[in-house]
Amino acid sequence: MNENFKISPSEINKIKVLNQKDKNFRLESLKLFNQQGFPTRNHEDWKFSDINQIFSKNFKNLESFKNEIKPKSINFIKEFDHNHILMVNGKLENSEFKFEDKNKIKIKSYNDSNFSLNNVENSLINLNNALSNNGLFLEVADNYKFEKAIIIYNVFTDDLKDNLLNNKNKIILGKNSELHIVEYNINQSKNKFIYNTTENVILNENASLKTINLQANQNEGFFYKFSKGKMKSNSNFSSFIFSSGPKFNKIDAEFDLEGENCDCNIKSALFINRDKHQEIKTKINHLVPNCKSYQKIKSVVDAEGKGVYQGKIYVKDIAQKTNAYQLSKALLLSENSEFNSKPELEIYADDVKCSHGSTSGNVDENSIHYLMTRGLSKKQAIQLLVNGFLNEIIGDIKSNSVRKFIENKIEIQIHGY
Amino acid sequence: MLVIKNLKASINNREILKGLNLKINPGEVHAIMGPNGSGKSTLANVLSGKNGYKISGEVKYLGESLNDIPVEERAQKGIFLAFQYPLEIPGVNTNNFLKTSLNTIKKAKGEKEIDTIAFLELVKEKAKELGIDEKILSRQLNVGFSGGEKKKNEILQMKILDPNLIILDETDSGLDIDALKIISDGVNSSRSEKKSFLVITHYQRLLEYIKPDHVHVLSDGKIIKSGTSELALELEKKGYKKLN
Ligand SMILES: Nc1ncnc2c1ncn2[C@@H]1O[C@H](COP(=O)(O)OP(=O)(O)OP(=O)(O)O)[C@@H](O)[C@H]1O
Ligand SMILES: [Mg+2]
Numbered sequence: 001m002n003e004n005f006k007i008s009p010s011e012i013n014k015i016k017v018l019n020q021k022d023k024n025f026r027l028e029s030l031k032l033f034n035q036q037g038f039p040t041r042n043h044e045d046w047k048f049s050d051i052n053q054i055f056s057k058n059f060k061n062l063e064s065f066k067n068e069i070k071p072k073s074i075n076f077i078k079e080f081d082h083n084h085i086l087m088v089n090g091k092l093e094n095s096e097f098k099f100e101d102k103n104k105i106k107i108k109s110y111n112d113s114n115f116s117l118n119n120v121e122n123s124l125i126n127l128n129n130a131l132s133n134n135g136l137f138l139e140v141a142d143n144y145k146f147e148k149a150i151i152i153y154n155v156f157t158d159d160l161k162d163n164l165l166n167n168k169n170k171i172i173l174g175k176n177s178e179l180h181i182v183e184y185n186i187n188q189s190k191n192k193f194i195y196n197t198t199e200n201v202i203l204n205e206n207a208s209l210k211t212i213n214l215q216a217n218q219n220e221g222f223f224y225k226f227s228k229g230k231m232k233s234n235s236n237f238s239s240f241i242f243s244s245g246p247k248f249n250k251i252d253a254e255f256d257l258e259g260e261n262c263d264c265n266i267k268s269a270l271f272i273n274r275d276k277h278q279e280i281k282t283k284i285n286h287l288v289p290n291c292k293s294y295q296k297i298k299s300v301v302d303a304e305g306k307g308v309y310q311g312k313i314y315v316k317d318i319a320q321k322t323n324a325y326q327l328s329k330a331l332l333l334s335e336n337s338e339f340n341s342k343p344e345l346e347i348y349a350d351d352v353k354c355s356h357g358s359t360s361g362n363v364d365e366n367s368i369h370y371l372m373t374r375g376l377s378k379k380q381a382i383q384l385l386v387n388g389f390l391n392e393i394i395g396d397i398k399s400n401s402v403r404k405f406i407e408n409k410i411e412i413q414i415h416g417y
Numbered sequence: 418m419l420v421i422k423n424l425k426a427s428i429n430n431r432e433i434l435k436g437l438n439l440k441i442n443p444g445e446v447h448a449i450m451g452p453n454g455s456g457k458s459t460l461a462n463v464l465s466g467k468n469g470y471k472i473s474g475e476v477k478y479l480g481e482s483l484n485d486i487p488v489e490e491r492a493q494k495g496i497f498l499a500f501q502y503p504l505e506i507p508g509v510n511t512n513n514f515l516k517t518s519l520n521t522i523k524k525a526k527g528e529k530e531i532d533t534i535a536f537l538e539l540v541k542e543k544a545k546e547l548g549i550d551e552k553i554l555s556r557q558l559n560v561g562f563s564g565g566e567k568k569k570n571e572i573l574q575m576k577i578l579d580p581n582l583i584i585l586d587e588t589d590s591g592l593d594i595d596a597l598k599i600i601s602d603g604v605n606s607s608r609s610e611k612k613s614f615l616v617i618t619h620y621q622r623l624l625e626y627i628k629p630d631h632v633h634v635l636s637d638g639k640i641i642k643s644g645t646s647e648l649a650l651e652l653e654k655k656g657y658k659k660l661n
Contacts (some may be wrong), residue, residue: 375522
């Protein structure tokens with residue numbers, strides 16, 4: 001472990017701990033982290049994203065906390081009506097539910113370390129358990145269906161530099177409830193910093209959660225998010241990941257399908273340019289019969305960019321009639337672009353329908369030629385093909401206004417390819 | 418309009434066009450026939466400016482050498498190729514593509530760009546003339562189009578982009594009789610003193626609809642015989658073997 005990244009136990013004194021038990025848990029977790037260090041490629045889960053090396057290259061020292069600071073003015077989304085939650089550097093600032101029955105929504109700043117994942121393997125979770133002092137707790141009452149989406153504005157202030165921020169979120173949907181979240185990251189810092197999140201999502205019977213993850217701009221942030229989901233029977237989860245933008249981003253999602261007839265969808269369209277590094281890692285655990293999971297990851301990698309998809313589908317012996325699908329497609333725009341994919345099936349039931357696949361390749365020269373014979377420059381032709389490639393995912397967003405908004409955001413990114 | 422002198426083209430160290438000569442005047446329709454693999458599509462590709470060929474000889478378009486002109490500039494200058502196998506472009510909306518293409522060409526010509534409403538009217542009119550179901554134009558470009566729909570879509574693009582030199586590579590293959598008639602009408606109504614056509618086909622039938630001024634036989638990378646539409650009839654009866 002890079003000695004510079006060791007964190008002194010005295011750091012924990014800076015946190016307003018709940019009680020001695022909390023403090024001990026944090027100290028214990030920190031000790032584990034200091035033994036483990038940031039994960040290296042020797043760890044199977046980090047095979048293609050040696051975060052220890054990446055951090056060593058980009059940071060000399062890390063500062064664990066940040067004094068509170070107000071963000072510069074924020075460009076709130078005006079294109080469609082929404083409720084909002086404002087998080088600044090991972091801390092809940094304010095929220096407004098203009099369109100909703102407020103009695104049905106519980107929201108508070110989250111710093112309850114009873115939520116212990118105890119995933120000793122993953123040192124970033126240990127680090128998070130030790131140091132997280134902020135976050136969001138959101139609970140939707142049984143039978144309540146949101147009128148409008150919530151946009152979670154995740155704002156990072158411009159004075160962040162070499163900071164290591166840890167935060168924890170928890171989202172609980174009651175029975176028969178429905179919610180649509182757009183997580184919109186606005187990064188005002190021009191400097192490098194690390195944001196380490198663990199998130200816990202619980203969908204009770206018949207609940208439905210749709211999420212969209214989107215970046216407002218290109219930035220120098222290093223993001224890691226571990227997300228653990230639990231799905232009860234007949235619940236429905238659908239997520240779109242458009243997380244291009246940060247210098248480093250790894251989304252690590254693990255879902256337990258615990259009740260029958262649930263449906264878990266993960267779709268992603270990534271545009272990875274410059275020397276950016278993005279990974280999506282998923283683990284879908286089919287623990288009971290009759291559930292469906294679907295994953296489609298499309299990535300465009302340009303310049304020195306690097307993309308990774310590691311997806312595992314686990315089907316327990318009793319999980320008959322499982323229907324699981326997983327596909328990763330990557331388009332490489334430059335000789336130096338790289339994409340690694342590791343789809344995995346681990347199946348112990350015999351009556352299941354599972355398929356997986358992955359492809360990666362260059363843009364088809366004949367297609368470029370076809371478009372150029374219609375007057376388009378090579379650059380225009382490639383942009384159109386890239387757009388088309390990602391559109392297969394973006395086109396699935398049902399709300400017209402949200403889809404248009406995202407199309408624009410992605411178009412801007414691609415335009416600068 | 419187009420003058421080709423001693424054109425040779427090779428790809429992957431294989432010579433495909435082996436010294437081809439051809440002259441097309443404004444307003445003329447030339448047909449090229451020839452056995453499979455004789456180099457017809459290669460000629461069309463080379464004229465479109467496709468990369469990857471090693472080329473010698475001279476190709477002049479409107480008095481200007483095309484040798485160093487890239488693909489998109491040729492298109493902007495009015496050269497249009499209707500592909501033998503139009504490509505499927507997933508995720509790209511046909512109408513959006515057509516509009517981008519038209520406006521890029523207009524811009525290059527120094528003309529004013531067309532707005533969406535005027536464009537949609539234009540497409541609607543042209544699609545109707547060609548008997549194209551407008552619904553397919555809001556779909557992804559050529560994706561899942563039937564063979565005939567793809568060919569019609571090529572002619573639609575020709576009509577909208579309004580080029581001067583039009584190369585039709587086996588546009589008639591795979592068309593039913595009615596579609597053949599519609600497409601031929603589409604071509605005929607575009608004929609003018611300023612436009613020239615190079616029609617590549619295997620079938621004399623198309624040439625009954627689109628009357629060529631000249632018919633050439635391309636064999637093994639060279640034009641081995643030229644004549645009037647009589648030649649096409651003769652070929653239909655005797656085949657290529659009996660030539661010479
Ligand atoms: N990239 C390539 N590498 C090697 N050979 C090629 C390549 N492209 C074409 N050829 C060969 O060149 C010859 C001419 O091909 P071309 O497509 O021009 O024929 P064509 O006259 O259009 O035939 P058809 O009537 O079947 O359409 C063929 O033998 C073909 O296999
Ligand atoms: Mg051909």
